[in-house]
Each structure stands twice: as structure tokens, then as C-alpha cells.
Amino acid sequence: MSEIVLQTKGLKKHFPITRGIVFQSKVGAVQAVDGVDLELRRGETLGIVGESGCGKSTLARLLVGLETPTAGEINVRGQDMTKLRGGDLRRARRNIQMVLQDPYTSLNPRMTVGDIIGEPFEIHTDVVPKGDRKARVRDLLDLVGLNPDHINRYPHQFSGGQRQRIGIARALALKPEIIVCDEPVSALDVSIQAQVINLLEGLQEELGLSYIFIAHDLSVVRHIADRVSVMYLGRVVETGRDLEIYEQPTHPYTQALLSAVPVPDPTLRGHRDQIVLEGDVPSPANPPSGCRFRTRCWKAQQKCTDEDPMLTLRPKSAHASACHFAEVRDVVHAVD
Amino acid sequence: MIMRDPAAVACLAYIALIVLMAVCAPLIVRISGWDPYEFDQSAIDPDLGGIPLTGGGRGWGGISGEHWLGVEPGSGRDIFARIVYGARASMLIALAATLLTTVLGVVFGLLAGYFGGRTDMVISRVMEFLMAFPALIFMIAVLSALPADDRQYLLVVVISVFGWPYLARLIRAQTMSLKQREFVEAARASGASRAQIVFVEILPNLRSTILVMVTMAVPGYIGTEAGLSFLGVGLVPPNPSWGQMIASSVSWYSVVPAYFLVPGTFLALLVLAFMVLGDRVRAAVDPGGLL
Numbered sequence: 001m002s003e004i005v006l007q008t009k010g011l012k013k014h015f016p017i018t019r020g021i022v023f024q025s026k027v028g029a030v031q032a033v034d035g036v037d038l039e040l041r042r043g044e045t046l047g048i049v050g051e052s053g054c055g056k057s058t059l060a061r062l063l064v065g066l067e068t069p070t071a072g073e074i075n076v077r078g079q080d081m082t083k084l085r086g087g088d089l090r091r092a093r094r095n096i097q098m099v100l101q102d103p104y105t106s107l108n109p110r111m112t113v114g115d116i117i118g119e120p121f122e123i124h125t126d127v128v129p130k131g132d133r134k135a136r137v138r139d140l141l142d143l144v145g146l147n148p149d150h151i152n153r154y155p156h157q158f159s160g161g162q163r164q165r166i167g168i169a170r171a172l173a174l175k176p177e178i179i180v181c182d183e184p185v186s187a188l189d190v191s192i193q194a195q196v197i198n199l200l201e202g203l204q205e206e207l208g209l210s211y212i213f214i215a216h217d218l219s220v221v222r223h224i225a226d227r228v229s230v231m232y233l234g235r236v237v238e239t240g241r242d243l244e245i246y247e248q249p250t251h252p253y254t255q256a257l258l259s260a261v262p263v264p265d266p267t268l269r270g271h272r273d274q275i276v277l278e279g280d281v282p283s284p285a286n287p288p289s290g291c292r293f294r295t296r297c298w299k300a301q302q303k304c305t306d307e308d309p310m311l312t313l314r315p316k317s318a319h320a321s322a323c324h325f326a327e328v329r330d331v332v333h334a335v336d
Numbered sequence: 337m338i339m340r341d342p343a344a345v346a347c348l349a350y351i352a353l354i355v356l357m358a359v360c361a362p363l364i365v366r367i368s369g370w371d372p373y374e375f376d377q378s379a380i381d382p383d384l385g386g387i388p389l390t391g392g393g394r395g396w397g398g399i400s401g402e403h404w405l406g407v408e409p410g411s412g413r414d415i416f417a418r419i420v421y422g423a424r425a426s427m428l429i430a431l432a433a434t435l436l437t438t439v440l441g442v443v444f445g446l447l448a449g450y451f452g453g454r455t456d457m458v459i460s461r462v463m464e465f466l467m468a469f470p471a472l473i474f475m476i477a478v479l480s481a482l483p484a485d486d487r488q489y490l491l492v493v494v495i496s497v498f499g500w501p502y503l504a505r506l507i508r509a510q511t512m513s514l515k516q517r518e519f520v521e522a523a524r525a526s527g528a529s530r531a532q533i534v535f536v537e538i539l540p541n542l543r544s545t546i547l548v549m550v551t552m553a554v555p556g557y558i559g560t561e562a563g564l565s566f567l568g569v570g571l572v573p574p575n576p577s578w579g580q581m582i583a584s585s586v587s588w589y590s591v592v593p594a595y596f597l598v599p600g601t602f603l604a605l606l607v608l609a610f611m612v613l614g615d616r617v618r619a620a621v622d623p624g625g626l627l
Binding site: 064065066089090093094097098100101102105106107108109110111116119120122123124167170173174 | 517518519521522523524525526527528529532536537540541543
């Protein structure tokens with residue numbers, strides 16, 4: 001196995017809920033991310049899936065340093081990012097860059113493409129000498145499949161897919177090892193999604209990048225990810241290689257999530273094990289005790305209320321699963 | 337695009353004319369032959385209380401080849417020269433006040449919008465106080481209490497102090513919305529400093545707002561200056577000012593209406609020209625929202 005490039009330990013982000021204007025008092029906390037352990041190896045893609053509000057985007061923002069974690073460590077190349085300050089932090093950030101979700105708001109409309117992609121060089125002035133910057137920007141445009149002669153155009157002159165390529169070029173500018181993609185294709189047309197995914201895969205092969213790929217589209221994640229982590233209410237509930245997660249899910253939440261994926265084959269419709277969850281996701285400001293999924297789980301017992309299940313290997317689960325009663329249930333294939 | 341609009345071109349031409357008049361005032365006055373402080377007793381009729389002489393080649397209000405726009409009743413000072421110098425005072429005060437309000441408004445608006453929290457609270461309360469304050473009464477009180485020399489600087493300062501919150505409030509709101517955009521996040525994620533985010537990412541996106549507010553502010557300040565001078569707390573005689581001329585023409589309006597009409601027309605046209613131009617600029621830079 002290749003070396004680990006990124007590792008988080010017990011990563012937490014709690015947003016305080018305050019009351020009062022002049023004299024603010026803390027009345028609670030939204031536990032957006034609550035104890036996430038991840039490992040990312042060189043050249044690997046880790047997919048993170050989960051429904052809206054489960055903390056995927058907050059996790060991404062923590063990893064690139066847009067939010068300061070409440071607790072926990074983010075280790076990149078043996079350095080804990082959360083402890084770095086000033087110049088050291090700025091240098092460490094070069095190594096972990098981000099591709100944002102919406103290509104329409106993620107590019108400054110008043111800047112040319114050359115300025116947008118070259119901006120990281122203005123911030124990290126010691127990476128590329130001033131005279132070489134323009135050439136480097138042209139190389140980057142070429143790398144992501146855009147015409148280098150379009151360097152002086154403005155973002156509104158490009159289509160959504162091209163804009164996302166510009167976003168990718170910007171993320172690549174500082175030659176990072178890790179790229180965090182926060183729903184990079186969910187704002188694009190399906191036909192364009194494939195192009196961008198293929199570009200990301202090609203770049204990974206060419207440059208040996210590691211991706212954290214966040215999405216709510218399970219089929220996109222299945223296509224690109226080597227390993228998958230499933231999140232629910234700020235925690236990882238199941239993690240494993242993509243085949244393990246998709247073919248042999250052991251956590252009830254993962255099973256429910258996968259059973260909701262539409263089937264392209266109409267003859268299989270209705271012959272599949274469909275799990276319909278009841279109720280809503282509990283508030284992250286007041287999560288349930290013990291297992292967080294127990295309020296919607298059909299397997300829930302007293303043990304689930306009393307004891308918080310660890311994300312670990314289980315007797316009936318070959319990969320880590322945070323369920324006391326983890327058991328394989330095939331929800332993807334037809335059962336007659 | 338703005339150059340193809342006849343109204344905008346006419347407004348620009350008029351503004352250019354007034355600016356030229358203001359800049360070259362001493363030269364123009366030398367050509368016209370009368371300086372603004374010079375009394376011409378031969379142009380007025382002392383038996384009739386000093387109304388401008390008419391007849392004998394002189395038109396309405398004493399307009400003649402010698403005095404292009406007539407003479408001031410009572411003193412016989414050349415109105416054209418006083419209009420030219422008045423334009424100078426008017427433009428200088430309006431432009432300086434606009435510059436100062438823009439700087440104050442942009443800086444405080446950016447600070448309040450970007451940093452939020454306590455900074456925003458302090459700046460917003462100050463703005464609300466200034467906007468709720470009876471500014472005109474305060475201006476009259478302050479200006480009449482303070483010494484009259486260097487009145488123009490005082491005018492600029494007083495107008496700006498009460499003017500900046502209107503721009504700052506707009507800038508604050510736009511900054512608050514801009515800083516949530518993903519491109520600001522992207523810059524932060526690549527490690528940009530606060531100054532880089534504010535000046536490279538946010539400020540260029542405020543350009544059209546600032547431009548429109550500035551073209552709308554200039555006529556407002558021209559009007560304010562004229563109004564204060566009219567009330568006798570602006571520029572003090574013998575310094576010429578359009579507002580002051582209108583004020584002194586009030587007692588003559590039935591006998592010498594030209595004295596009232598000339599500065600009134602210049603002032604009204606200048607304010608109108610800036611207003612129309614501001615509107616056209618807004619339409620040109622902001623065709624249905626930002627890009």
C-alpha cells in the first residue's frame with residue numbers, strides 16, 4: 001500500500017448557537033462534523049457520500065482550512081495543519097487545494113481567466129518567478145483541455161463545463177498533492193459531468209493526485225472512487241473499498257441509501273429490496289444518544305440507545321461499519 | 337455605447353463646458369474684459385436704484401457686447417464673470433465633497449461588510465445616527481458659528497460627514513453578499529490575505545455601484561452647495577457663487593428677471609446634466625445586474 005498523504009483524527013466542527021446581541025451567550029452547538037477519522041493514500045480517490053446536511057461540505061471546508069476545527073487533527077505530510085499559523089500555514093495550504101461546486105459563482109466575474117488561474121501565484125509569490133507566470137498559466141489551461149489563447153477572456157464567455165475546468169486549473173496551479181472536490185459536477189449537465197470526471201481521472205493518473213471526492217450522486221462516486229466513506233449526521237458510518245460498499249453494505253443507512261438509487265432496467269423495477277426510511281434527519285444541534293441513526297433504523301434496540309457504535313470491523317462486516325448489528329444485505333441486485 | 341446616446345452626449349458636452357469654464361476662469365475673464373469683483377457704474381442707472389441700463393445697444397438686464405450676460409443690479413458687476421467663477425467654486429466643492437464621501441463610504445462600507453460583528457455594529461450605528469440627524473439644520477448652525485475664512489474647505493468637510501453613510505450602506509450590503517460568493521472562498525482556500533481578498537476580489541466587483549453612486553452624488557452636492565450659499569452659510573461675498581447670486585436676485589426679480597434667470601438656468605442645467613448622465617451610466621455599466 002502506498003503512503004498516507006492525509007489523515008484526520010477525531011475531527012470535529014461545532015458551530016455555536018448564540019442568543020443575545022450585546023451580551024452573547026452560547027445556548028448550544030450544531031455538531032456539523034463530529035469526530036471524523038479519514039485516511040487518504042497517494043494516488044487514491046476517497047469518495048464521501050451522504051444526504052444534504054450530513055456535514056460533507058463542512059468536512060471539505062475543514063480540510064482546506066476555510067474553517068477552524070473545534071477539535072481533532074489534520075495531518076498532511078506529518079504536519080498537523082490545525083496547529084500551523086501564519087507563513088507555515090500558508091505554505092502547507094499549497095499542498096491541499098479545492099475545486100468548488102458552482103462554476104458560476106466560483107470564478108470572479110471581474111477577473112480574466114489568466115488572473116484567476118494566476119492568482120495563487122500572486123499569493124504564494126515564491127512558487128513561480130514573475131516572468132514565468134503567464135507561461136505557467138497557459139500550460140495549466142492546456143492541461144485541463146482549454147485553449148491557452150483564451151487567457152484574456154472573462155468567465156462569462158465560457159460554458160459551465162469550461163468554467164469548471166478553469167476551477168480545476170486554479171486548484172492545480174500550486175502543484176498540490178491533494179485536491180478536495182466538493183460536489184464538482186453536481187451543477188453541470190449530465191453530458192458535461194462525464195467529461196469533467198474523465199478529466200479529473202486523467203489528471204490523477206498524470207500527476208499522481210489524491211482526491212477527496214464529495215458528492216451526493218452515488219453513481220458518480222462509484223465511478224471515480226477507490227474507497228468510499230458514508231456520512232450521516234456529522235459522522236462516518238461505514239467506510240471501505242467501493243465494491244465493498246456498493247455490493248456488500250453492512251450499515252443500515254448505507255443499505256437504505258443504495259436502495260434509493262434509481263434502476264435503469266425497467267424489468268427490474270419492483271423486484272428489488274427497497275428500504276424506505278421514515279422520519280427526518282434529527283437536528284445536528286441535538287443528535288440522538290448512542291447510535292445517531294437509531295431513530296430511523298428498523299434494527300434499533302436498547303443497545304443502540306445506550307452505546308455509541310464505533311467505526312470498526314464487525315463479525316459480519318469485512319470493512320469498518322458503525323453498527324452494532326452490521327450485516328450484509330444486498331440491496332443493489334434484484335431479489336425475486 | 338454611451339457615446340451613441342444623444343442625451344448622454346449633450347449632458348457630457350454641457351458638463352465639459354462648465355468644467356472648462358471652471359478650469360480656465362481667469363483666462364476667460366481676461367477675454368471677456370471684466371473680472372468678477374469689478375464695479376461698473378456706467379452700466380447701471382443710479383437714479384433708479386441701480387437697475388442695469390437698457391437701450392442704446394444694451395438688451396434685457398444690461399446684456400451687451402461688453403457685458404455678455406448683463407450686469408448685477410446695484411453694483412454693476414459683470415454677471416458672466418461671476419458665473420464663470422461661480423462654476424469654479426461650485427464644481428470644486430461638489431467634486432471634492434464627492435471624492436471625500438466616496439473614500440469614506442467605500443472604506444467604512446467595506447470594513448463593516450467584510451469584518452461584520454462588532455466593527456459592523458459600531459459603523460452601522462454611526463451611520464444611522466448621521467442619517468437620522470437633521471443634517472441641514474446642523475450644517476447651517478455649524479457653518480454660521482465657525483469663522484468665514486476658508487469656508488469652502490469647511491463646506492466640503494460638513495457635506496462629506498453627512499453624505500458618506502448613504503454610499504457606505506450600499507457598499508456594506510454588497511460586500512456582505514460578495515464575501516459569501518464561492519470565488520472569495522476559493523481565494524481564502526488558496527491562502528489569500530484579508531487585504532488581497534478585499535482589494536483584489538471584492539473591490540473590483542463594486543466598481544459599477546461606486547461609479548453610479550458618484551455620478552448621482554455630484555449633482556446632489558452641487559445643489560447642496562448652492563442651497564447653503566443661498567441661505568447665506570455657504571461661500572461668503574464677495575466670492576461669487578451661483579446660490580448666492582440667486583439669493584441676491586430675489587429682491588430684484590420683478591424689475592430685473594434676467595439676474596435671476598441666468599444663474600438659475602446654469603445651476604438647473606448642470607444638475608440635470610449630471611442626473612441624466614448618472615442614469616445613463618447606470619444603464620450602461622449594469623445591464624440587468626452584474627455579468
